[in-house]
Each structure stands twice: as structure tokens, then as C-alpha cells.
Amino acid sequence: MATTQRVRFDVLERVVHWLSALLFALLVVTAIPLYFGSLFGARLPRFSLEQVHLWAGIAFPVPFVLSLLGPWGRQMRRDVRRVNYWTREEIAWLRSLGREPLEADKFNPGQKLNAALVASSMTVMLVTGLILKWFSLFPLSWREGSTLVHDLGAWLIVALITGHVVMGLSHRDALSSMVTGRVSERWAETNAPRWLRDKTGESDSQGA
Numbered sequence: 001m002a003t004t005q006r007v008r009f010d011v012l013e014r015v016v017h018w019l020s021a022l023l024f025a026l027l028v029v030t031a032i033p034l035y036f037g038s039l040f041g042a043r044l045p046r047f048s049l050e051q052v053h054l055w056a057g058i059a060f061p062v063p064f065v066l067s068l069l070g071p072w073g074r075q076m077r078r079d080v081r082r083v084n085y086w087t088r089e090e091i092a093w094l095r096s097l098g099r100e101p102l103e104a105d106k107f108n109p110g111q112k113l114n115a116a117l118v119a120s121s122m123t124v125m126l127v128t129g130l131i132l133k134w135f136s137l138f139p140l141s142w143r144e145g146s147t148l149v150h151d152l153g154a155w156l157i158v159a160l161i162t163g164h165v166v167m168g169l170s171h172r173d174a175l176s177s178m179v180t181g182r183v184s185e186r187w188a189e190t191n192a193p194r195w196l197r198d199k200t201g202e203s204d205s206q207g208a
């Protein structure tokens with residue numbers, strides 16, 4: 001029987017997501033030897049590691065920022081607004097740790113909170129990373145503070161992204177929508193009913 005499909009992410013959103021994932025993986029792989037001195041026993045040239053780490057960090061926000069500009073970013077801008085918009089019911093749901101009833105939107109409150117924490121901590125990592133690199137431009141107290149915040153932030157962001165990956169792997173339909181762009185209306189009925197009923201014309205439907 002044909003299942004009606006709904007577009008959840010357009011091509012640009014998927015490309016930005018996977019590029020960000022790639023750059024984040026590069027940041028983590030280069031951060032390990034910078035912090036521990038070796039990558040699982042392999043000693044790598046520190047200067048090259050630092051360059052790859054630094055430029056992966058500087059490149060990190062570029063795909064996202066570019067995706068917001070221009071006519072191509074219509075759906076990305078709409079989704080960013082959705083992620084940033086909180087209803088009273090969503091806050092109550094989060095406060096009750098999911099016990100309150102909720103008619104979820106396209107993104108549930110857990111996803112919204114994760115997105116806000118990832119965006120703010122990556123901004124902090126970028127700013128402190130730039131201070132670590134161009135340290136001579138800043139007073140000593142800023143450099144010391146940045147080293148501490150960058151090191152502690154690294155643990156936090158790795159924990160946040162690990163949580164995000166675990167949730168993705170345990171919700172296969174949500175994960176595959178980040179590959180194919182689509183979800184079934186049956187999935188949306190259970191997981192995102194408010195979005196399903198939103199007739200503002202943000203996405204098309206197609207029998208598959």
C-alpha cells in the first residue's frame with residue numbers, strides 16, 4: 001500500500017547537516033592528540049594538527065551561515081525560527097521531563113534544547129579557539145580563561161553531540177529523513193502531529 005510522504009528537510013539542510021557533522025568529527029579527531037598528546041598511541045605533528053583543528057573550527061559555521069542567506073535558504077530560515085519558538089506547553093513538557101501531554105511540532109522540545117545548547121557552545125568554542133590561536137592580541141587573564149573554557153567546553157560539546165547521535169541511531173525514521181529528506185505521514189502523526197496539521201505550505205506531500 002502506498003505511504004504518503006512528507007518533506008522534512010530539503011537538500012540544502014541535509015548538506016549543511018552532514019558537512020557540519022564532518023567538520024565536527026575532524027575537530028574531535030584533531031582535539032584528541034592536542035589534549036592527550038597522541039591519537040590512540042600514534043604521535044602526530046602538533047603544528048599540522050593545530051592547523052587542521054583551527055581551520056576546521058573556522059570553517060564550521062560557514063555552511064550554516066551561507067545556507068541562511070539568499071532565496072535558497074527559505075526552508076532553513078523557517079526551520080531555525082521553528083527551533084527557536086517555544087510554546088508554554090513545550091516548556092511545561094520539558095519541565096515535567098516529558099510527563100505532561102504534548103502535541104509536538106516538527107522539532108520536539110528535547111531537540112530544540114539540544115540545538116540551542118549545541119549552537120551556543122560551538123559559538124563559545126569558536127571564540128575561545130580564536131583567542132587561543134591569536135593569544136598575543138589578548139590580556140593574559142583572557143588567555144587563561146579561554147584555555148579553561150575551551151577544555152571544559154570540549155567535554156560538554158562531545159557529550160551533547162554523543163546524545164544527539166545516540167538519539168538519531170535509536171530513531172531510525174528521523175535519521176533516514178536526514179538522508180532522504182522525507183518521513184511518512186504515519187510517522188509524523190505520532191511524532192510531530194502539530195507540524196502535520198500545519199498547512200502553511202512549508203512542504204509538499206507525495207505518495208511513495
Ligand code: HEM
Pocket residue numbers: 027028031032034035050053054056057058060122125126127128129130132133150151153154155157158
Ligand atoms: C569551533 C571552533 C574551534 C576553534 C577555532 C578551535 C581552536 C583551537 C586552538 C587554536 C587550539 C590550540 C591548539 C594548540 O594548543 O596548539 C585548540 C585546542 C583544543 N581544542 Fe579547539 N577549537 C575549536 C573547536 C573545538 C571543539 C568543537 C572541540 C571539541 C572536541 C575542541 C577541543 C579542543 C581541545 C581538547 C584542545 C586542546 C586543549 C589543550 O591543549 O589543553 N575545539 N582549539
